[in-house]
Amino acid sequence: MMRKRKLRALFSVMLIMFLLVSLIGCGQKDKDDSESSGTSTKTESTFKAGTYTGVGKGNNGDIKVEVEVDDDSILAINVLEHNETKGLSDAAFDEIPNTVIEGQTLAVDTVSGATNSSNGLIEAITEALKAAGGDINELSKNKATNETAREDKEYTTDVVVIGAGGAGLAAAVSAHENGAKVIVLEKMPQPGGNTIISGAAYNAVDPVRQSKQGIEDSVDKHYTQTYEGGDMKGDPELVRTLVENAYPTLQWLEGLGMEFTDEVFTVLGGLWPRAHKPVKPLGTGYIETYMSYIEKSNDEIQVLVNTEAKELIVENDVVVGVKAEGKNGNVVVNAKSVVMAAGGFGANVDMRNEYNSLWPDLTNLKTTNHPGATGDGIAMGEQVEANLVGMEYIQLLPMGDPETGSLSGNIEQGVENRIFVNKDGNRFVDEGARRDVMTKALMEQSDQTMWVIVDKHSYPTGDTKNNFNESIDDLVAAGRAYKADTLEDLAKQIGVDSASFVKAVEGFNNAVDAGTDEFGRTLFDQKLDTAPFYAGARVPTVHHTMGGLQINTDAQVLNKEGQVIKGLYAAGEVTGGIHGTNRLGGNALADVNTFGRIAGQNAAIGK
Known part of the structure; x- marks a missing residue:
């Protein structure tokens, strides 16, 4: 009996040992199979957690960033050092880090108007992620992101301005000074237009500065050089309005905080030393001056970027608003007056070839213009029967x-x-x-x-x-x-x-x-x-398009019969008839600010 018990106990032990060996063997086989099939159960890290720096080449030198990551994601991106032009590169430094973090990808678009700064910033972020052990090829692939829910919006205001370049912002500030609430629509990611990337020279007869330099000048001389410099094809009344108001507008800018250097100079193609140079580089001084005013307006001036105007709203033959397309939905702005300041068409190859009759084919010529200068405002004006003048003068x-x-x-x-x-x-x-x-x-x-x-x-x-x-x-x-x-x-x-x-x-x-x-x-x-x-x-x-919407001296847009289109004003490069066949160097900034100021004032008071 005892012998049978011992045999049964030994058999039980042996059975248990066999089962354990079998289980261990199966586990090892499963592990071997999983490793051989490339589906290891171990999770590999995307990065080595920590903070890393990277350097990229911007427009004005190195851009240095600091990137923080954990094992699996990009947590933060901080720009430590850069020499990029303030105002011009701001949108790139705001948008690109956020987009990289949101999508966990390097496959992000550059910011229009700040391409070199964008590329330098992306390069710096890439170098930091490379140091963190990231797979740059994988990170450079487009990845699906959660789309923001689309939401249509409707606004009501006194004046709506299309375009946030120099003319549009001048109009917005001027309209507000004259009691209006204003909404500005800008299709690009940041305000500035061609103004912010311009050489920024501003022509005006200046008794104070010019007399100190021994320069003889007069409003009549400025008029003659402007009118004859455009082969007498400009509207004499518009030319007279420009040259007579250029200096008062410059003083208005200075009153808003804009600073110019003490000496005037002759800009390329300006024909006379009457060009004023801003203290701040390029055209950033103009845009910063206007935006500073706007920021202090208690939201009585709103600037909506990434919002592209598509159509003017007309009721009973009066322009009363704008239909636009925002980043996350349609936008409608109802207003008492509209100021068109959407710029010229220098960046629209098809459009400049359509109207060009004076130059050889322009297809392969590059442009000084920002990418948004595509003639949208001219097309919208045509839809409401606005008259176009001087379109062939490029x-x-x-x-x-x-x-x-x-x-x-x-x-x-x-x-x-x-x-x-x-x-x-x-x-x-x-x-x-x-x-x-x-x-x-x-x-x-x-x-x-x-x-x-x-x-x-x-x-x-x-x-x-x-x-x-x-x-x-x-x-x-x-x-x-x-x-x-x-x-x-x-x-x-x-x-x-x-x-x-x-x-x-x-x-x-x-x-x-x-x-x-x-x-x-x-x-x-x-x-x-x-x-x-x-x-x-x-x-x-390709630098400037002199043709566009016909206006009168009050910046009101005219139709094909020469009559005022009620409720519609225009200023800047979207207009035609001022410069004739050829614009003098330094007259553009005088034009956009002077007529922007006039348009804003008249839109506000309903003239």
Whole structure:
């Protein structure tokens, strides 16, 4: 009996051991199978948790960011250092980090109008995530994000302004000063339009500044140069309104806090030293001045970005509002008056080719304009029978960046102390002439390319900046400008004939002494005779469209019969009839601010 019990106990132990071995074996097999099939039950981390820095190349230098991650996600992105132009790059620094975090992806769009800053910021974030052990290929794929629920919105206000560039913001501020509540619709991600990326020169006859510099000028002279500079195709009454109100509007801007330097200068194609230079770079001063006022308006002025106007609302032959498309739904704004300030069509290749009759095909020419300058306001005006004038008058500029067509990288500081040479090293035009004259001459040169030549008089030190907030040392380091201690060395660097180049500079210097020039140039200042010497390449680019909606001196839009379209006003590059065939350099900022101010005032009072 005892023996049977012992045998049963031994059998039980053996059975238990067999079952344990079997279970262990199955577990190991399952593990082996899972590893061989690539479906390990272990979860791998996306990042090594921590905080990492990265550096990218922006428009004006390095952009440094700090990125915080945990094992699986991007938690925070902070911009530590950058030299990008304030106002111009703000939207990129606001939007891109948020979009990266929201989508957990590097597949994000650049911000229009701040492309270089956007690319530099994305590069810096990428470098930080790479340091965190992230799979950049995987992070660069588009990932589905939760879409914000669409919501249509309707507003009621006194004045609605289409476009948040210089003209639109001038109109908004002016309307508010005259008692109106205002809503501004801007299709781009940030305010600014072409104004914020412009050279920012503002023409006005200025008794105070000009007299201190010994410059004789008058409103009549400004009128004559503007009217005749456009081949007498502009509306004389509009030209007179512009030149008479340019200085009072400049004083109005100063009263709002805008600052200009003490000395006036001659801007490219301006024909006379009456251009005012803002203290802040590019056109940021104008936009910051207006936005500062708007921020203090207690929400009586609202600016809705990413909101594209589509159609004017008309009731009983009166324009009473705007239908628009917002980022997350349709937007309707009901108003007593509408100000159209949506800009020109320089960035719309099809549209400029449709109307161009004066230049060779413009398809392959780049533009100085921001991407939103596509003629939307002109199209909306046509829908309500607005008359169009001067649409064939498209201004090209001989000052485009060879790669981008933009104004950035231009090393000239003023008209009087620089020359142009072609790829053979020869001068070929009066460098103080009208813009169309200079551009036509450039288009006849080899590869339609020229070199702007300046010397130490323009850049006393390497950290001296051009009109686009770029130092000459940075431009040289980036290969966008060339520097030499002799003319012969500079000629070698830029690949032009040395003898011809030296002769061209000497010829200009002799003309400065004589006061006369073989090309008929009359605007001189100093010789090009002091090292270091600098050169920068430039090409033709589409700059300004002089045609658009016809307006009267009260900035009211006119129909095809010359009658006022009630409730509709317009200002800035969306209008036509002011500049004729050719706009003088420095007149655009005077135009957009002057007529923007007039449009806003009259829209507010219902004139």
